[in-house]
Amino acid sequence: MAEMKKVTALVGYEGNTQTIEYEVPAGEPGVWGADYGFDIAGVKDIPRLDAIDKVTGRAKYSYDINRPNMLEAALVTCPYAHARIVKVDTSAAEKMPGVKAVEKFPNVEGQKANYAGWLIAAVAAETIQQARDAARQVKVEYKELPFVYDYESAMSEAAPSIRSGGNVTEARSRDKGDIDRGFQEAEVIIEGEYETQVQTHSCLETHGCVAEWNNGELTVWHSTQGVLSVAQAMAKAFSSEGLDETKSRCITQHMGGGFGSKFGPEEFGIMAARLAKITGRPVKLMLNRYEDSVMAGNKPASRMYVKLGAKRDGTLTAIYAKCLNIPGHSGGASVNVPFFEHYDCPNIKVEEQNVYINAGNARAFRAPGRPQGSFGIEMALDELAKKLDMDPYELRAKNVSGSLYKAVPYELKLGAERFGWKEKYQKPGTQTGRFRRGVGCAVTFWASTGSPGGAVVRCSLFSDGSVEVANCSQDLGTGHRTMMAIVAAEELGISPEHVKVSIGDSSLGLKGPASGGSTTTPTVAPAVRSAVYKAKQKLFEKVAEKWKTTADDIDCQDGTVFSKSDSSRKMAWKEAAALIRKDTIITLGEHIRGEVPEAGTGAYGAQFAEVEVDTETGKVRVIKIVAVQDVGKTIAKAQAESQMCGAVIQGVTSALLEDRIMDNMTGRQLNANLEDYKILTAMDTPEIEPVMVDVFDPINNASAKGLGEPPYIPTAAAIGCAVANALGTPVRRIPFTADMILAALQKKEG
Ligand code: MOS
Numbered sequence: 001m002a003e004m005k006k007v008t009a010l011v012g013y014e015g016n017t018q019t020i021e022y023e024v025p026a027g028e029p030g031v032w033g034a035d036y037g038f039d040i041a042g043v044k045d046i047p048r049l050d051a052i053d054k055v056t057g058r059a060k061y062s063y064d065i066n067r068p069n070m071l072e073a074a075l076v077t078c079p080y081a082h083a084r085i086v087k088v089d090t091s092a093a094e095k096m097p098g099v100k101a102v103e104k105f106p107n108v109e110g111q112k113a114n115y116a117g118w119l120i121a122a123v124a125a126e127t128i129q130q131a132r133d134a135a136r137q138v139k140v141e142y143k144e145l146p147f148v149y150d151y152e153s154a155m156s157e158a159a160p161s162i163r164s165g166g167n168v169t170e171a172r173s174r175d176k177g178d179i180d181r182g183f184q185e186a187e188v189i190i191e192g193e194y195e196t197q198v199q200t201h202s203c204l205e206t207h208g209c210v211a212e213w214n215n216g217e218l219t220v221w222h223s224t225q226g227v228l229s230v231a232q233a234m235a236k237a238f239s240s241e242g243l244d245e246t247k248s249r250c251i252t253q254h255m256g257g258g259f260g261s262k263f264g265p266e267e268f269g270i271m272a273a274r275l276a277k278i279t280g281r282p283v284k285l286m287l288n289r290y291e292d293s294v295m296a297g298n299k300p301a302s303r304m305y306v307k308l309g310a311k312r313d314g315t316l317t318a319i320y321a322k323c324l325n326i327p328g329h330s331g332g333a334s335v336n337v338p339f340f341e342h343y344d345c346p347n348i349k350v351e352e353q354n355v356y357i358n359a360g361n362a363r364a365f366r367a368p369g370r371p372q373g374s375f376g377i378e379m380a381l382d383e384l385a386k387k388l389d390m391d392p393y394e395l396r397a398k399n400v401s402g403s404l405y406k407a408v409p410y411e412l413k414l415g416a417e418r419f420g421w422k423e424k425y426q427k428p429g430t431q432t433g434r435f436r437r438g439v440g441c442a443v444t445f446w447a448s449t450g451s452p453g454g455a456v457v458r459c460s461l462f463s464d465g466s467v468e469v470a471n472c473s474q475d476l477g478t479g480h481r482t483m484m485a486i487v488a489a490e491e492l493g494i495s496p497e498h499v500k501v502s503i504g505d506s507s508l509g510l511k512g513p514a515s516g517g518s519t520t521t522p523t524v525a526p527a528v529r530s531a532v533y534k535a536k537q538k539l540f541e542k543v544a545e546k547w548k549t550t551a552d553d554i555d556c557q558d559g560t561v562f563s564k565s566d567s568s569r570k571m572a573w574k575e576a577a578a579l580i581r582k583d584t585i586i587t588l589g590e591h592i593r594g595e596v597p598e599a600g601t602g603a604y605g606a607q608f609a610e611v612e613v614d615t616e617t618g619k620v621r622v623i624k625i626v627a628v629q630d631v632g633k634t635i636a637k638a639q640a641e642s643q644m645c646g647a648v649i650q651g652v653t654s655a656l657l658e659d660r661i662m663d664n665m666t667g668r669q670l671n672a673n674l675e676d677y678k679i680l681t682a683m684d685t686p687e688i689e690p691v692m693v694d695v696f697d698p699i700n701n702a703s704a705k706g707l708g709e710p711p712y713i714p715t716a717a718a719i720g721c722a723v724a725n726a727l728g729t730p731v732r733r734i735p736f737t738a739d740m741i742l743a744a745l746q747k748k749e750g
Pocket of ligand 1: 077225258259260365366368515517
């Protein structure tokens with residue numbers, strides 16, 4: 001056992017704090033508590049370290065990597081929704097100008113293509129135009145099969161089975177308490193069916209990579225959420241050809257969005273490396289927008305029957321949901337978490353089934369399953385509130401509870417105040433004019449405890465005072481680099497611009513998380529802090545030696561190193577660092593999970609939406625969103641706010657616009673482009689007020705929680721409730737298209 005020391009910290013959140021005492025290993029820092037005295041983290045707006053590189057175009061995304069002598073590759077994909085691939089003839093393509101290699105995907109002949117977009121072959125040529133021309137000359141013989149394009153066609157008696165085991169999975173059930181008793185105890189019961197659509201990830205940078213071999217070693221510049229996982233998977237894919245993890249390198253310096261769709265090397269990424277190996281030249285293979293839309297993942301559609309039981313005073317007694325998740329030909333999602341975690345209720349049961357259709361596979365999408373489930377539970381709660389003649393905010397406030405690390409009642413209240421709920425709320429459907437305003441609210445929850453795999457960060461402190469922190473994590477566009485610099489700068493009392501951050505390269509050899517599950521900050525921030533803290537202690541020992549005191553007596557702040565006991569003793573940071581001479585301080589820090597009871601309860605939040613519905617055109621405009629979110633301890637304030645706004649925007653666009661449209665005649669996606677697949681633009685983006693709540697939680701030494709996913713979960717639900725409030729009748733499917741709004745109004749008002 002490592003030697004332990006006692007530390008204390010003020011934890012919790014405004015109005016509910018407590019000083020706790022606990023133990024950490026002797027060489028490690030205690031948690032950043034509310035009483036720490038922050039100079040930078042959460043206090044200052046620090047511009048992204050790579051802001052200038054990005055706005056000047058100097059930042060190189062995978063798409064921008066051009067290697068000497070590089071070939072470009074294009075794909076051949078199946079045009080049919082469901083077909084047997086009989087034969088693939090590449091001979092004509094091979095003779096096309098500029099073509100260097102044409103490769104079939106492994107075992108493709110005889111395979112069954114399960115959606116339009118299925119991978120058939122790839123062509124590498126001198127230019128992308130030549131590669132695309134040649135791709136059209138690959139002759140494929142298909143035997144077309146009947147297809148299913150939506151859940152109803154997939155579930156019908158006559159449906160062709162598209163997977164072994166059938167189109168519908170066995171129902172899986174999650175239970176708490178006794179659902180039958182819950183409904184017996186209920187005095188009011190409501191039920192409704194809610195639907196959410198398929199949303200594609202639509203990353204601005206499409207999926208793909210540049211692959212290059214040198215002396216049996218592979219380097220890929222890959223647009224990925226996980227440099228380590230890609231390097232590892234590539235090593236595995238080429239292991240029989242002598243590649244191992246020491247020779248497989250993945251670089252991702254800048255990335256144009258992933259949202260859960262970019263974790264692996266992809267079949268086409270492995271194909272790019274294959275083509276590079278065959279031709280002996282670097283190969284770039286980036287998906288075009290069509291390919292990205294149909295094959296690179298999506299958020300599954302859902303259909304949720306929800307039934308709620310409550311006492312007359314609004315206390316929930318039963319939550320029941322029966323859900324279909326519709327992921328495409330493979331993948332899945334589970335929508336049950338919001339039904340269980342958002343509100344207190346003793347009796348809950350959620351049954352779920354997947355229904356497979358002939359469409360591209362689902363992938364993790366920003367809080368998988370949560371926005372769907374959130375839409376189901378929140379819309380139903382508003383219907384319950386209406387039946388109880390209760391303010392829906394009051395109904396929610398009644399059914400949430402808090403604790404030292406669970407701030408949801410506080411967040412709801414704070415959000416209502418910031419939003420002006422009392423002033424804005426009117427009973428459903430009380431307005432009568434052409435433009436009708438409505439308000440809605442919803443809560444959110446995300447476990448947000450960091451990656452169990454942990455992280456190792458290396459801190460190098462040089463004699464000129466410069467500092468580097470390094471880790472095999474990557475910045476998807478969130479500002480991760482800047483976050484790491486801020487943690488180091490806060491700990492050292494120097495400016496973040498003076499910290500060099502090295503990430504996005506698997507060859508750094510320092511364990512780091514794939515950026516998923518909102519785990520990057522809660523995993524890497526504590527490892528940065530640990531490494532930097534240890535380096536600082538070593539520097540303090542040098543200073544203490546000079547001043548004939550002990551390292552405990554030394555501290556640093558605002559670029560100055562000083563003695564705590566003797567105020568006459570101080571020196572500039574650089575002067576202190578010079579004491580190191582040639583003996584560069586190098587330390588490793590690890591993410592260590594705090595062993596404090598109740599810590600890591602998860603991140604809750606609440607959102608409030610105001611909408612305006614034009615009852616003549618059916619257009620819904622979102623006016624304002626107030627997003628209140630437990631962020632653990634705010635670290636990179638400006639980047640965290642930006643992340644909250646990004647999440648809300650992705651929620652608004654899912655509520656109003658985005659929808660994958662499958663053609664019932666051909667089974668193809670009709671809008672596999674960014675012209676017909678509508679995404680919110682700046683013009684329709686509402687005013688967003690991000691409200692970050694610091695909930696100091698000793699789950700890790702930086703009190704850090706993840707932020708990518710939680711603020712995306714409740715947005716569409718809050719908007720849905722606001723639309724129901726404006727119209728006086730719910731519209732139970734997103735996106736809220738004009739025809740659905742008008743149909744709902746017609747049904748209600750004739
Ligand atoms: Mo996420 S959906 O775990 O990138």
